[in-house]
Amino acid sequence: MVTINWERESGDRIEEFVAAALVMRHGAGCRVTPSRGDGGMDVKLPLANGRWWVVQVKRYSGPLTSRQETSIEKSYGALLAEIARTGLEVERWTLATPWDPTRERLGWLEGFDRSPDGLPATLDWMGRVSLDGLAADCPQLVDYYFGDGAERLTSLMALALKSSITLSGSGPEQLLEAAMERMNDLAKAMEEIDPFYRYEISAIDAIPDHSKLAEHGEGAAMVRFGTGPDGRAVRLRIVPMSDLSAHFRPIRHKVRLHAAPGSGEEAALRDFAATGKPFANVRAEVVKSVGPPGATLGGQSLLSLYVEEHDHLPPMELVLLDDDEVEVAALKLEQARGNLSPAGNGFWMATSDIAGAVDVELKHPGEAREITLGVTFNRPADVPVASLVPVVKFANALAEGGWLLIRAVAGRPLVGPFGRVCLDPSTAKFWEFADLYVRLQAHTFDVVRLPDLSTVSPDDLVRLQFTVRALDGDAPEGIWATQVMQANGIDWPAGDFEGRLLREITMPLAGVDVALHKMLQQRFHSCRVDPNAVLPAGATVCLVPGESNTMSMHALNFEDGMEDGLWTIESE
Incomplete structure (x- = not known):
């Protein structure tokens, strides 16, 4: 069983440990760190009925002196004043000390006054046995607060960020496997020591440029990149173990920002100061850095500020x-x-x-x-x-x-x-x-993806426009001049007639390739055979406009017998 020499520890250290252990076990709550008095509260834990469980921590490890007794009564009085001032509904108030009270002391505690509403409903004492049991359930916290966990974590972090670790292996694959195994072992070792953060270490091809940095930060409190003498890049992600990690072990940086007068960086910083708009790649000097190993920085750097999505804003x-x-x-x-x-x-x-x-x-x-x-x-x-x-x-x-x-x-x-x-x-x-x-998507079961329109020619866009209008049933019209073709077995009329020509919708069409199961029919509203036309080799007829040179385009469902280039004639 893990034991702590409570007599040798400071009051702040004991309070921090009890607060962290209770809140991490409870899954919610906070340590109260007021500027003027704590209102009789070191830890606040929410209860299912909407009320609060409040814990006051004292480092007293032996029978209470009159002075210590007065201090506890004063803390409890501050709680009653807080209840009267704010209406805080406290269901339970617990005094936590590394000393198990006598029956007389329990009676003394139970005799404390309640608020006019009868709150707190319950007063109890968390003594040494209870605190020892709490410590046994949280060995990581004990090691971190009272052992050498913090120092060992710092050493391991330095090793993790040193990408030039000596590895054994005969080929690239073996070296990569050995490197990943080594980094995973380091990450697991750090997680066994740090109760607040998880460490994810991975080898990457190269440190990403600024536009890609945010992609590496999802879910992480901080991400660092390093490169060793051999050129290998390493990514370290520091991920909170819970929403309470930042409360007990926040990451804070104090920086001095530098920007030349009239520069874009200066404008970005002024915008940030006035509106809070994030900035990117501004020269900064880290003056002070506090947090878990790997999260602390120093010296000169380029600083970018990212803001995560907010789930509390309304749709x-x-x-x-x-x-x-x-x-x-x-x-x-x-x-x-x-x-x-x-x-x-x-x-x-x-x-x-x-x-x-x-x-x-x-x-x-x-x-x-x-x-x-x-x-x-x-x-x-x-x-x-x-x-x-x-x-x-x-x-x-x-x-x-x-x-x-x-x-x-x-x-x-x-x-x-x-x-x-x-x-x-x-x-x-x-x-x-x-x-x-978008309109083309309505005529196919295939997924239409918008191409890079800068690569699509104007002629292809015009062809797409006519095709989509025809598919929509709009029958777009155009102007034509001649049609020279090979068409055997057709009895061409002597006068004007309407000619209809079937065409496949060829793919790709303006940068997309989808199945439409449709054909286009071009209707030449008035045309006639030009008997004097000089025909190229292979052609059998030349058609020219009659009274009108307009044509329209219609989409037809594909049926058996339809083929590209099929002509039909309707005499006027």
Whole structure:
């Protein structure tokens, strides 16, 4: 059984250990660290009935002196004052000391006054036997707070970040396997010592550039990258064991930021100071660093600030109103991130649609200054067009102009409306073309993915436009000049006639390749045979427009007997 020499430990160390052990076991709660008195509370633990279990920790390891007795009574009196002041509903108040009370002392504790509402309902004593049992259940915490766990953890961390560990093996695969085994052993050893954080160590190809850094941070309190003399890159992720890890062992850095006057870095820092907007790659000097081994930094570095998504913000949507304040379109927003300014009462919030095609940013510098809204329509590529349907509808509506606001989904406006806005012509044209691919999706069971439109030629986009309109039943019209072909066995009329020509919808079509099970029929509304035309080799007839040079395109369901190049004639 793990034992602690309570008499030799400081009151702060005992209080920290009891708070950590109780809160980690309970799964919720906090250690109270007030600036003026603790209100008779060192630890607060929520109970199922909505009330609280409060623990007051004292380091007294022997029979109470009159002075210690007075101190306990004073702490309990502070609790009653806190209950009267705030209405805190305390179900249970526990005095924790590394001394088992006598029957007389238990009676003394039970005789404490209650609040007018009869709270706390229960008063009890957590003595030495109970604290020893708590220690036996939490050997990691005991080792960390009272043993040499913290020092051993620091040593192991230094070894983990040293990527030039001597390994044995005869080939690349054997060396890689040995390296991973070594790093996994280090991670497990650190986890056995640290009760608050889990350590994930992995070998990676190279340290990622700035745009990819956030992808490595999901779920982690901190991520570090290192490179040894041999060029091997190592990634260390420090992951909280629970939501309470940051409470008992927070990671804090005090830095001094540097930016040249008039530079983009200075503008980013001013924006951060006013609104809380994160910045990236700003020169920084780490003045002080506190946290678990591996989380502490020192010296010069480049600092980037990331803000995680907030799950406490209401579901929001971007709403477009016309000039009569009638709703035209709405776009649901997800992945909201927000931050308060370190100076003043400003704030920053960023969010986007589920496809990440539209980025929305709100900035408020505080005081009496206005909130500004920024909306950016990106140009996605290689994404399923089904995910872009809401964005396409919204963009096409915004191409006509209107007023934007942000509101809770199916609720009241949160901010706005802002000034009248309209998509710029280039962006509007992009989403007009994207709409063609969305409409194409309605005619196939295959997944249509939006290609990189910068690689699609204008002629291919025109062909896509005609094809989609025909598939939609729109019968688009065009102008034609001549049709020279090989068509045997057809009795061509002498005058004007309507000619119909079947064509396969060839793939790829404007960057996509899907099955449509349709054919296109070109209808030449008025045509005649040109008997004087000089025909190229292999051709048997040349058709020219009659009274009209218009043609239309129609989509037909594929049936047996249909083939590319099949002509039919309807005489006028």
